[in-house]
Amino acid sequence: MKAFKFLRARTCGEAAQLLAKNADARVHAGGTDLLGRMKERLDTSDVLVSLCDAAGLDQIRVETDGSIWIGARVTLAELAASEACRTFLPTLAEAAGLAASPQLRQRATIAGNLAQQTRCHYFRLATFPCWKRGDDACPVKEAGGVQDTAGIFDGACVSAHPSSVAPVLGSLDAEITVRDAKGPRPVPFDAFWAAPKPGIATDTILGAGDVIEAIRIPPRAAKQYMGYAEVRQKAAFDWALVSCAVRYEIVEGAMHDVRVWFGSVAPAPWRARLAEAALQGGACTDEAAAKAADAALAEARPVAGAAYKEHLARVALRRALADAREGAK
């Protein structure tokens, strides 16, 4: 692996100070994504600022206003097991518990999950050219065969953000607290993602001095209907080919305040606003799901090898809405 200095931050504030002092530093949390990229020399930073000992960031708190505060270093295993999460944010507990493998969930943190980079097979192997790494060519666009890591929306880069947890956080209107040396600032979930640019590997607005401190889920007065579904090839230890998270309220039998987010279909978690609009004000039925899927997929522009994901997205949306409707959560 690339050699680096390893600095342990005792608090999130100290992490931000250390990042300000070390221009080429990276935040290290569970290391499940970062170390893999450093082994492949996709990231050649000289300094890691580690949150592995940072105090307080491993907590999940229900605040007095009913909002839920999730520290950056909370792991997927902790989310899946947390009583607060299972009770108030069941789709988050479910998606976290389905992700990766038991060993990985012990390490993988929620902040790292959002800031992880694409799993596009070509991006991850330095021997291939990659538009996201600054080359002219994109092998995915020329490759035949089935593309499991490609998306179907947003043509500039065909790779997909791989997180299955992120669409759930989107559906819950999560707010991300980002800290730099000057202090913390709230970033709405929609505003956290950056459009793909040539030669830029990251998919977020995080700058060199930024560290995620926490994820905050706002409180809700009305009962929430939440649903989650993912389509994948293997029952155990597999990435979702497409994931979908929905949330809504019911007012006089009709859906209101609808959120529809997809994962693994675009360079960032994908909010299907057209699907939300189609569902808004109607009953939650399979027919409504089909119409909403038509609306969402009108914008799809897949490469040939990922066209099958359009069908998977329909299936995932129908299942996520059924999951919410059944109120099993």
Added chain:
Amino acid sequence: MKPATEPDSPARSKVQMILRVNGESHDVAFVPHKTLLEVLREDMRLTGTKHGCELGECGTCTILVDGVPRLSCLMLGLESDGHDIRTIEGMAGACGAHPLQTAFAELGAAQCGYCTPGFLLAAEAVLARDPTPSRATLVEELGGNLCRCTGYLKIYEAIELAAARMQKGTPDA
């Protein structure tokens, strides 16, 4: 392209650390960017922990950190500071093989054996929490360990046999 040699960096000087492995403290010196897998195998000569994909995809590098299965390929040696590490070398006791090891050997749950250290430790952690795990629990808890030889059934059967023997207190009869 990967550079043939690492660029010079102050990060290359070794750190000295006490690692607690299999109940004993070891004084070890290694460079900060070494994974725990590399420290165990290269600096401590504990080669029972296997080196597979190195990317979190196979589970053969599984060790126990404070009793919990973790991937040593994605954890830095430095991060084991203050933790209790258990590797396959620590599994057999003074009276011989662990019941899991005996059952794996008897039932052919190890063929090429490359995945075996990881499976044994992951299984030990399951039994520590749940001495009579259901098949569904085993499938779920061992989902992060891949085996290209056995087809998994022999592995589940061996763990169930060991669990039954451990319940009866007859480790290898």
